Amino acid sequence: MKCRVCREPAVIDVPRHNANFCGQHFLDMCRRQVMKAIDDFDMLSKDDKILIAVSGGKDSLAVWDMLGDLGYQADGLYIGLGIGEYSDVSGEYAQRFADERGLTLITVSLREEYGYDVPTATVATRRVPCSACGMSKRHLFDKAAIDGGYSVLVTGHNLDDEAAVLYGNTLRWELEYLARQLPTLPARNGFPKKVKPLVRLSERETAAWCVIRGIDYLVEECPIAAGNRHLGFKDALNTIETASPGTKTAFYLNFVEKVAPLFAAYALPDDVELRPCTECGSPTTGQVCAFCNLATKARAHEPVPVELITGRGARRR
Amino acid sequence: MKVLLRNPRRELDIPGPRRVHALLADLELNRESHLVIRNGTLVPSDELLADADTVEIRPVISGGAL
Ligand code: SF4
Ligand SMILES: [Zn+2]
Ligand SMILES: [Zn+2]
Numbered sequence: 164m165k166c167r168v169c170r171e172p173a174v175i176d177v178p179r180h181n182a183n184f185c186g187q188h189f190l191d192m193c194r195r196q197v198m199k200a201i202d203d204f205d206m207l208s209k210d211d212k213i214l215i216a217v218s219g220g221k222d223s224l225a226v227w228d229m230l231g232d233l234g235y236q237a238d239g240l241y242i243g244l245g246i247g248e249y250s251d252v253s254g255e256y257a258q259r260f261a262d263e264r265g266l267t268l269i270t271v272s273l274r275e276e277y278g279y280d281v282p283t284a285t286v287a288t289r290r291v292p293c294s295a296c297g298m299s300k301r302h303l304f305d306k307a308a309i310d311g312g313y314s315v316l317v318t319g320h321n322l323d324d325e326a327a328v329l330y331g332n333t334l335r336w337e338l339e340y341l342a343r344q345l346p347t348l349p350a351r352n353g354f355p356k357k358v359k360p361l362v363r364l365s366e367r368e369t370a371a372w373c374v375i376r377g378i379d380y381l382v383e384e385c386p387i388a389a390g391n392r393h394l395g396f397k398d399a400l401n402t403i404e405t406a407s408p409g410t411k412t413a414f415y416l417n418f419v420e421k422v423a424p425l426f427a428a429y430a431l432p433d434d435v436e437l438r439p440c441t442e443c444g445s446p447t448t449g450q451v452c453a454f455c456n457l458a459t460k461a462r463a464h465e466p467v468p469v470e471l472i473t474g475r476g477a478r479r480r
Numbered sequence: 481m482k483v484l485l486r487n488p489r490r491e492l493d494i495p496g497p498r499r500v501h502a503l504l505a506d507l508e509l510n511r512e513s514h515l516v517i518r519n520g521t522l523v524p525s526d527e528l529l530a531d532a533d534t535v536e537i538r539p540v541i542s543g544g545a546l
Contacts, residue, residue, distance in 0.1 A: 164524045174522040178511075183524055220542055323541070370515055370540035374522055382486050388543025397541055401512040 175371050178408035186375045193372050196363040197229050204347040204419075206358035207315060213237035214313040214355075216304050217260075217268065219253030221380045222319030224260050225369040226361050228378060230317070231264070237317065240307050242300055243272035245280020247469035249385055256381045269311070271303055279461035281387070282472045287464035288457055292387040292472055295457060302454035306445060308355035320359040323366040326415045327396040342430035345423060352437050353446035365411065366397075386473045482534040483507075496531035503529060504537070513541045 164173040166185035173183035177192070184192060201207050213230065217223040217239035230237050241257045244250050254270070261268035274280045277299075279287075284295035308316040325344070332340045350356040361369055373380050388394065404411050439445065440452035447453070481496040483503070494503065500516045500523055516523050517536040529535055 164526050173524045175515075176524045176526075186522070221540070222542065365512070366540045366542065367512060367515060370538065371522060374515060374517060374538075382538060384487055384543060391543050394541065394543045397513070398510075401510050401541075404512050405510055 174375070177368070179365070179404070179412055181408070189371065190375060193364055193368060194229065194233065197226075197360050198233065200346060200360050200363045201233075201358075204345075204358070204362075206347050206360055207235060207317075209234060211235070211314045212312060213315055213317055214269075214304075214308045214311060215239045215317045216300070216319070217241045217257045218319070219256035219260075219381045220319075221370045221373045221378075221382075222321050222324075222361060222366070224256070224319075224378050224380050225372045225376075226317060226319045227260070227266070228376060229372070230360065231266070238267040238269060238311075238313075240269045240271070240304060242303050243270065243274065244296060244299070245272075245274045245469075246282065246296075246385060246387060249381075249383065249469075252383070253381045256379065260378065260380075269307060271307065273299060273303075277458050277462070279458060279464070280466070282469045283464050283467040284457060284461035285387075285472055286467045287461045291391070293391055295461075296387070298454060298457060302445065302452070305354055306443070309353065313355065314350075315356045315358055318357065318359055319361055319369070321361040321364055321366050321369050322411055322415060323397055323400070324393075325359070325362050326400055326411045327393045329415055329418055330396045330400060331392060338426055338429040339431065341423065342426040342428075345419060352435075362415070363412075386469060481529055481531055484534070484536040486536075487539055496533065497528050499525070500527045500529060501525040503535075507537070509537060514539055 164176060164183040165171065166173045166188050167182040168188040169185060171185045174186050175189055176183045207213065213235060215223060215227050215237050217227060227237060227239055239257065239261055241254055243254055258268060281292060281296045281299065284299065285292040288295050304316055329344060332344065346359045346362045348357045400411055435448060437446040437448060440447045440455055441450050442455040443452060445452050445454065481494055483492045483494050485492065501511065504511055504514060511525060515538045517538060518529065518533055
């Protein structure tokens with residue numbers, strides 16, 4: 164196989180573009196896709212003060228690397244979720260990436276600063292693990308962005324992530340969620356602007372970016388993720404994609420362009436009355452925000468080791 | 481050839497030569513969700529892997545509500 168651009172030997176084939184690329188021209192293709200997303204969806208300007216949600220995995224390190232490469236200055240935020248060894252190791256990958264490049268990584272530890280961790284919150288709230296985890300992360304990322312005076316919060320969601328969520332929401336016709344599933348969410352009501360610059364790149368492409376750029380990321384998965392619903396949706400979509408390359412791209416990007424506007428009326432109105440949470444000051448509809456409720460319950464529970472969660476009927480891939 | 485798989489980590493011995501796409505098909509792995517890396521370098525799907533090669537098949541799918 165030869166590179167579509169320079170005819171040198173290719174290192175990767177990208178069926179959805181019906182093209183093969185050498186390392187250099189693959190990186191160029193990725194840059195173009197990210198610039199197009201930033202442009203089309205009005206994500207970032209060079210004056211923005213940017214905070215990136217960093218996990219130590221391929222997507223968050225790839226987006227941090229790419230934004231730097233494209234001339235954006237950004238700090239990272241890592242949250243120690245207390246998911247056993249996985250969390251320790253992922254934190255080391257994030258820190259090493261930042262240190263090697265002289266970047267600023269802010270670190271928050273759930274256990275040290277909020278008195279609980281994800282396994283304990285899962286048991287204390289009887290939710291599925293990713294729900295307690297996701298709620299904690301969203302709250303702390305929002306809070307760090309607002310408190311730190313950042314103008315925009317960047318996450319590493321890629322095309323596969325967004326297509327899988329869209330697939331799940333469509334199968335159930337979750338109109339409220341569909342209305343909100345956009346690559347850029349403007350700042351409002353005390354919440355920061357949020358953007359996903361990788362929505363035009365597949366997971367295979369963000370991983371290939373890391374391999375070609377020599378980025379050492381944590382390949383091992385969160386031990387809790389196994390068996391979650393999104394992985395099943397990703398598998399299903401990849402089966403379709405293999406038979407019909409480009410389907411995931413069309414499914415997601417056509418949704419954003421043609422369908423999401425039709426659902427806009429189902430989004431929660433902008434003018435719902437929010438007031439500061441009496442405990443943490445974050446905007447909420449009630450007295451105490453959902454995060455503080457969760458944290459209070461989890462703190463009252465004795466610490467739960469991660470094995471107790473992963474032992475429960477998890478499906479291994 | 482030596483084939484390193486991840487999640488969970490394991491090693492297989494598979495006779496070469498073999499093309500990358502054939503190796504993935506033999507192992508029932510989807511090309512959309514894996515990269516194949518030989519000596520630290522990515523290889524495309526039609527690459528011929530030699531019996532003496534050591535390759536890593538790296539899954540690229542992450543889970544989790546984000
Ligand atoms: S897979 Fe679930 S539990 Fe693990 S880090 Fe992601 S959201 Fe949290
Ligand atoms: Zn080239
Ligand atoms: Zn609160």
